[in-house]
Amino acid sequence: MTEIIRIGPDFQRWDELFALILSSFAYMDGVIDPPSSANRLTLAALAFKAQTEVAFTAVEDGKLVGCVFCKPEDRFLYIGKLAVSPAFQGKGLGRKLLAKAERVAHQRGLPALRLETRIELVGNHATFGRWGFKKTAENRHAGFDRTTSIEMQKRIA
Numbered sequence: 149m150t151e152i153i154r155i156g157p158d159f160q161r162w163d164e165l166f167a168l169i170l171s172s173f174a175y176m177d178g179v180i181d182p183p184s185s186a187n188r189l190t191l192a193a194l195a196f197k198a199q200t201e202v203a204f205t206a207v208e209d210g211k212l213v214g215c216v217f218c219k220p221e222d223r224f225l226y227i228g229k230l231a232v233s234p235a236f237q238g239k240g241l242g243r244k245l246l247a248k249a250e251r252v253a254h255q256r257g258l259p260a261l262r263l264e265t266r267i268e269l270v271g272n273h274a275t276f277g278r279w280g281f282k283k284t285a286e287n288r289h290a291g292f293d294r295t296t297s298i299e300m301q302k303r304i305a
Contacts, residue, residue, distance in 0.1 A: 150213065150241060152248050155203040162191050164212045165205065169194075172231035180266040182289050182296065186229070197229075204248045206232070206241055216245040218252050224262035224301065225253035243279060250304045261302045267295050276300050 166189065173186040197203070197217055206214030213233040219226040227249055232241045246261070253261055264287065265272045273283070281300035289296045 150206050150208045150236075150244065152204050152206050152244055154248075155198045155205060155215075157199075159198065159205075161205075161212060162195055165215060166191055166194055168212050168215060168233055169229055169231045172233060175234075176266070176269070180268050180296075182292070184266075201228075202252050204245060206236075206245060208236070214241045214245055216249055218249045220252075220256055220258065221262070223258065224260050225249060225256065225258045227261050227263040230263070242275070246279060253304055259303060261304065262299065263301075264297045264299050266297050273298065273300070276302075 169186050169189065173184050176184045177187075200219075202218040202220070204216050204218075205212050213236045215229060215231050216227060217229045219228060227246070230242060230245060232245075249261055253259075261281070262284075263276065263281065265276065267286075277283075277300075279302070281302045283298050284301045285299040286295040287297045287299060288294060
């Protein structure tokens with residue numbers, strides 16, 4: 149059974165979390181341009197991110213198999229680094245992690261979740277759409293003259 153645990157100050161499994169994120173985002177290599185920000189993560193940056201945001205890990209049989217980072221904004225809870233181990237994808241774990249994020253948004257009085265996904269990752273667009281997210285904007289990274297990502301939002305009760 150998978151357990152979702154909030155990352156707290158006693159968390160020590162940074163190497164494992166870092167490897168989980170890199171393996172979960174590896175399929176994007178050579179597919180998206182510019183490359184994923186996951187490729188620029190360091191252990192120190194990951195630890196800092198966990199201290200400044202609300203983060204959860206998914207643990208099954210003692211192994212980290214998923215995570216999500218939630219950053220409160222003025223009107224939204226930004227969802228970043230939603231990662232599920234490739235061996236655990238398609239089993240509802242992403243939805244469970246997002247359910248935790250929805251609770252965080254609700255507790256903070258934020259009416260919606262917000263995320264960004266790359267324009268090339270149409271499978272992600274479809275998955276997030278099935279999970280209740282709607283496309284709200286097209287964006288471009290600095291230096292690009294074309295759309296490189298889309299923003300999606302999900303209203304919560």
